[in-house]
Amino acid sequence: MKGVANRSEFIRAAILAALDSTCPLCKGTGILTPDQRRHWQAFATDHAVQECDECHALHVVCANRSAPPSGRRQHP
Known part of the structure; x- marks a missing residue:
């Protein structure tokens, strides 16, 4: 994980993908x-x-x- 530039975003994306709960419009950005x-x-x-x-x-x-x-x- 030390080589990942933005670990928080990587973990958040992995969790959302696992839960299949990403907004189809904003792709989870909220914007x-x-x-x-x-x-x-x-x-x-x-x-x-x-x-x-x-x-x-x-x-x-x-x-x-x-x-x-x-x-x-x-x-x-």
Whole structure:
């Protein structure tokens, strides 16, 4: 590990890869480029980030998707 330039980043990347929890847009940086932000803003006009009623996880929901018959979101 002494030869690795940024050990903290290397370890963080390895852990995130192992957990498969890296954001597909920012690749785990937490920052969007101006072009990514523009694409996200266009996407967000028909989508929203909502909290699941059951597990409380945040997820992206399409505004054009019809709701379940009960009116409540179904847990996948």
